[in-house]
Amino acid sequence: MTASLFPDLIVNGEVVPHTLVAAEVQNHAAPSGKPGIAWRKAANAVAVRTLLLQEARRRGLVAHPAEVGPGRFETEEEALIRDLLDQTVNVDPPGDEAIRAEWSRDPTRFRTPPLWEVSHILMACDPRDPEAKSAALARAVAVQEELRDRPGDFARLAARHSDCGSRMAGGALGQLGPGDTVPEFEAALRGLAERETTSAPVLTRHGYHIIRMDALALGAELPFETVQPRIATALEKAAWSCAARDFISNLVAGAKVTGAELGAM
Known part of the structure; x- marks a missing residue:
């Protein structure tokens, strides 16, 4: 794929090297013979990452890479983004009523393995x-x-x-x-x-x-008390993901970005 065929990615005046987008392309599927689709997906992902890094640096955050596996650590950029989201995206744990309502939607979903x-x-x-x-x-x-x-x-x-x-x-x-x-x-x-x-x-x-x-x-249906912690974790993760998307959408709304298509976020 020839990077020069695609427009420069510019995020709030910061020109993002084509090499960063090209490296990201491998993480995005596209129909055979249509490399432009993969490039646009990659440009969107890099643009969001750039916005997050800009916000982290604006807040004066300092990277403290965490160990993610034996002898493997986050990159500084990954650590900055994690720290930013940890500080800005907060959700309350789901209450008992919400957990039971989720279970009641279809208790048969929660079974021992078949x-x-x-x-x-x-x-x-x-x-x-x-x-x-x-x-x-x-x-x-x-x-x-x-x-x-x-x-x-x-x-x-x-x-x-x-x-x-x-x-x-x-x-x-x-x-x-x-x-x-x-x-x-x-x-x-x-x-x-x-x-x-x-x-x-x-x-x-x-x-x-x-x-x-x-x-x-077929697996046996599990009682509410057994699956309550699992449902609570799932609801909290879903709420966190929603809040993170809202935070990113706010960054996008206040940003000037060319070379990517972030309007639908």
Whole structure:
């Protein structure tokens, strides 16, 4: 991406180097062949960061980088922004009435984790290899068609076709819970009823899977007293995020910015 194709980012008279926006671009998705969208998103993010840093320095704040991991510390800019938000964004902890109201909206949301007993047939491939991906999909579709005619042959077909070691057990993976498998596989599990098989092959980073839900145990509903601290934390975080957005919106409203599109904030 050629930075010179895009306008200079100027925040309250401060010209932001193109290199800062270019470094930020990698953090923003955009359709293939449309780098301008990623650049605009990056420019917006850098503009907001610049406004926050300007405000922190206007207030005379001094950076005290905190340790964020073993041997890893914040940058001075990260520390300044954190300190600024700590000083300016304050919310009250939610009261018992608000917490109970949130729980009462749908108590069934708060459950122990589900348990899935699962079998699968894997056609392994590297999804980044178009040829291998196409061949694996063709194999998976062929097996899926056989299953539609003879659903009782799942274990036999797994033993014959699967590229997973579970083929020795008819494709059985045993009991799984949230986080036990890759997100793509888990997403498919969450959409299956007991004894249901996926209607089309499911692509994960390992290849194409045909998945059968052998047994399903939904998590038990948790009582209010158990989830009260979790709800309180979630409500406080949501309130803090809203207050932080309001603070940033006020900075934007009082700023002069060119080269970014912050009007909707």
